[in-house]
Structure formats: C-alpha cells, structure tokens
Amino acid sequence: MGSDSKAEVIKRAKVLMVGAGGIGCEMLKTLALSGFQDIHIIDMDTIEVSNLNRQFLFRQEHVGQSKAKVARDAVLKFVPHINITPYHANVKDPDFNVNFLKQFNVVLNGLDNLDARRHVNRLCLAAEVPLVESGTTGFLGQVTVHVKGRTECYECQPKPMPKTYPVCTITSTPSKVESQNQIWAKDLLFTKLFGDKSQENDLFVCSDDASNSEKPMEDIFKQAPDEDPKQYGKKIYDHVFGYNIEAALVNEETWKNRRQPRPIFLRDALPEKLNLQNTNPEKGCLTDDLPLSVLPFLSLNNPQEVWNLAENSRMFLESLQLFIEKREKDIGNLTFDKDDQLALEFVTAAANIRASCFGIPLHSLFDSKGIAGNIVHAVATTNAIIAGLIVIEAIKVLQEDFENCRMTYCLEHPSRMMLLMPIEPFQPNKSCYVCSETPLLLEVNTRTTTLRDIVEKIIKVKLGMDLPMVMQARTLIYEAGDGLEEDVAANYALNLNKSLANLPAPVTDGTMLTVEDFQQELKCHINIKHRDDFDEEKEPDGMVLSGWTAPEKVHMATSNGESPSADHQITLEPTEPEVVELDAEMLDTKRKLLATLERKENEEEDREVLSILVNDDDDDDDVVLLDDHPEANKKLKLQ
C-alpha cells in the first residue's frame, strides 16, 4: 500500500478494531467517516446503562445487547455502504488466532485491560500486522504505534501501575477490575440512597419476583414514612444483591464470555440470630466529637482486615440505619466523600457484598478508601481525541509512512503550550522477551518451589500466557489444554505438584526452560538460578524474575481501564506541567519531543480526521485551544 494515495489506502484497508467501548465507539465513527470500507470489530461485552453517557452509538433500548453488533448497526445508519463485521467475543478466543489477524492491514486497540492488550500485542507481532494501541483516564490519554522490528512492542517497557481507577462498567460485569464494585457502591448505590435520587441507573432492574410486587419499581429506594429503617435496609439489600443479580443473569448474552455471578439474599448471608441482633449504637454512645462509625459496635477495629460476608452484611445494614437515624437532614444531598467515615463504611460493605456475588476479591476498609478515593471519571472528549489520533496513526501506518508515526500523549494541562505531546516511537527493546529472543532469568529455590508455582505465578500471571507448554531441554514437562490424552494429562498433573529439582527432567541451577504458547505464537527461554533464601517481605513469591516488564509504580493515571498502554516515558503530573519537560530530558537520545508548532507535510490530512472527531461547524476544527495561555486564543496546530 506504500506509495498509494491516502484515499486509496483507506479505501482498500481492512482494519480490525478491538474494543467497542468509550474509545471504540469514537474510533468506529471516525473510521467510517474517514472513508474506511472494511472494518471488523471484536468486543466481548454487552451494553450497560453506565456506558450510555459517553458511548454515543448506544441507546437505552440497546442495554443488554452486544456492543460490537449495536455499534455496527448504529454506524451503518449514517454511513450505509461500508462493510462492518462485528464479533461478540473475547479477543482471546482461539478463533482469533495469528492466521485470522494476518488478513488485516492494521489492528486498532480500544481496550481496557492489560491482559487483552498483551494478547493482541503478541498476535500482532506473530502475524506481523502493525498495532495502534491506546488508553485514556479522565483527561489523560495516549496513542502508541507498534510495528514489528521498527518500534518497540507494547510489552517492551514496564507498564505503570495506575494509582487511579477509571469509572468502569459498574453494573453487571465487574469480573476483572476490582475497583468496579467500589464505583458501583459509591456512584450508583450511595448516590441513589443518600444523594441525587433521580439519577438513572440499572439499580431499578428487578427479577420477576420483585416486579410482581405491588409497588412501582421507583419506590424501592424510597423509604416509606412509617417504614422501619432496619426493614428498609433489608429490602434494599435483597433488591441490589439478590433480585438485581438474578435479573442480570437472565441475559445469557452477557455471560457468554464471563463467569456468572450468584445472587445473595440477606437470609443466606447473615444467620437469623445475627440479623436480629441489635448492634446499632445507642444514641448515648455517639458524641459529636467522634465521627459516626459502626466499626466499634461490630468490633471491627482493624481497618486492614477484610471482613467476611456476614460482617459486610451487618456493616451494610447498620451503616444504612445510622445514616437514616443520625444524618437524616443530609440525605438527598450527599455525594460520596472518602473522608466521611460512615459513607466509607457503607461503600466498603456494599462493594464487598457485590464482590462476593461476582466471586472476586474483597477489600479491607483501608484499601477500599484508596480505591474509592482515586476513581477517575471517563471523559468523552478525551476518548474522541484519542480515537482521532488512532485513525491518524493508522493512516500513516497504512501508507507505510513509518517515519512520521508518533506516540501521542494527551495531557490535562498544557506543557510547553501543548496539550497533545507527540513523541517519536522508540526502538524495540533488545531485551524484551516478547519481541526479541532474550532469555529471562528466574531466581528460585529449586528444591522447594513446585512446577505449579512456576506455571501459575510466573508463566500465567507475569508472562501472560494462557496455554503454556514447558520444556526442559527436549523433555516436555507441562502442557495446558483440554485435548490431552488422559494419561498424559495425569502425568502433567503429577509434575505440577513436584518441586523443580524432582521433576523427571530435573530443573536446577543453570537449567534453561523453554516456554511456549502456541495460540500467541510466543516462545521464550527462562534461565534458572537456584537461591536458598528470599526476603519474605520484598520477595513474597519466593521467586525473582528479571528481564520481564514488571509493572512500575509511577505517578501517572493512565489508560482506559486497569492498565495503561506504553506510557513509561513521561510522568504526567497535572499540577506540574514542567515535569513532562524534565522527564523528557532524561529519555534516550532517540526519544525526542517534537515541537508541534512546526507544520508537517501531512497536517492537512490529519486535519480532516480531526475535524470529524471534533465535529464542530466552525472551521477551527484543526486546532487545540490552550487554557490559561498568556496569548489568549493562541492556537497550536496538532501535528
């Protein structure tokens, strides 16, 4: 496609979009309006009410339907004569293998988790298809370009662990991102009970049982004047953790690709005698000096402790009751504040009960405070800008104009008068175990560590392989998968429980293991180094893996979802714009910041795409206006 004109490459391109959420909806619209004719979309999710505020291709009547399919139908309404092929599926399904990917000219990610991003990165490397990767968190975002052999791959550099959390799908599918339950508890339930009651959300959904009740559904959250607060609390409990979950289960489409939740009713969570026990603080015990709290009355004094389901259930009921009895005048005006002790107790309990429904880890009050206090709301405009930049980069890739490809960071505050910071893509990292053959090093006690530890904690979790095969020299010591012969599977099961040194082909100091995942077409080598002792605090796994891109803790709040894209280079600290400049100076010499005032050859073309994404009638579509700039209204050209 190299020497062809832009219009031609766009017309002939076959593109794969992964993710039809916040970024994905914007991206599909921009692709279609830019002239792309053949677009495939994979998304495993169904539409939630909480998506509607920014995933503008979806409407209320689409709730519960496949995102990929509804996005296709919505776009075909305004661009009817193009081909859009939706797949309501997980990109990790074996159908989307390397051969499937090879049919595409470019892959565009609009994902929200590290796991799927790593998987797509590996498929793209194996299929030799360029990848444009993206992520947003609030006002921050980034687009990066990954071309095998030319630029670093998505996994060449460590990924920061986000300290902030996106507002995610908070209604029926919190299977991956644990913070989703905190968001659900504070933004939906807390608000519904104690804040703006008119807020529209999925909480009204009832199972048939509940909807048979005489009261209209809206009334469920309203406490009747003569209603006992305890009874009211029990009713809310059963509604949100029992009937709502039952109702969500009805839509089989939603659970096709994920684990089903279990409804929890109060009678199952709390033995009747505890349920009846009146722990609610006697009015005399509560003084104005102390913050309202249920903790002392339930003897839950350690904020680091994770409460069990019964404790969470009691906390839920007691804190709700206390709100009603002691803070009646605030009700209707409250928004969650992590420093409001009672609110935090309520939100922690509600989030944990919901996590129990979904079989995901619960959090202590302490952790919950961190999570609930650090949630970043998705900003539709950031998604639109990022989607536009993805399309701009995709076009450069299709034209094989790799020289001009840029990784672009969207900042919250201008730095060097720029809100969009373009950076030349980096060279591949020669010691990346994903895109180069460099072996990893694993320090481990080979006498005490089992093969299972290595497979689960290292190969699956750290290296992100799904169906690994492990070889010691020529001996196959483990293989995952369903189609194994019975005796072979039994043999591997035995191996899993053996320590490394006791395997049929012993793994000891100096051994090199070969690990391969056929689906991802990823093979890597692990050199084993025996070590007797490990620091329990710093090395709790009893193993140290070097040479992989471990998550790093940095200040940046990144990514559309739980993990960021390639973003290790810059510390985006909104209150200190100069940080960008300082950090940039420390970058490799090849890593240059580019002055965006400089007009580029392809600026005219980029402008067309940007005008689609900004979607504004005025002809300033191609510019970014900077806040607080001394030269008011000075306009910077986007590169």
Ligand SMILES: Nc1ncnc2c1ncn2[C@@H]1O[C@H](COP(=O)(O)OP(=O)(O)OP(=O)(O)O)[C@@H](O)[C@H]1O
């Ligand atoms: N493994 C996967 N296979 C297919 N689609 C995936 C996979 N992982 C994530 N996705 C999709 O990527 C999209 C990410 O979009 P986005 O971050 O806007 O998420 P969301 O769940 O729609 O919204 P939010 O999380 O902000 O509430 C989602 O629609 C999600 O279904």
Ligand SMILES: [Zn+2]
């Ligand atoms: Zn790499």
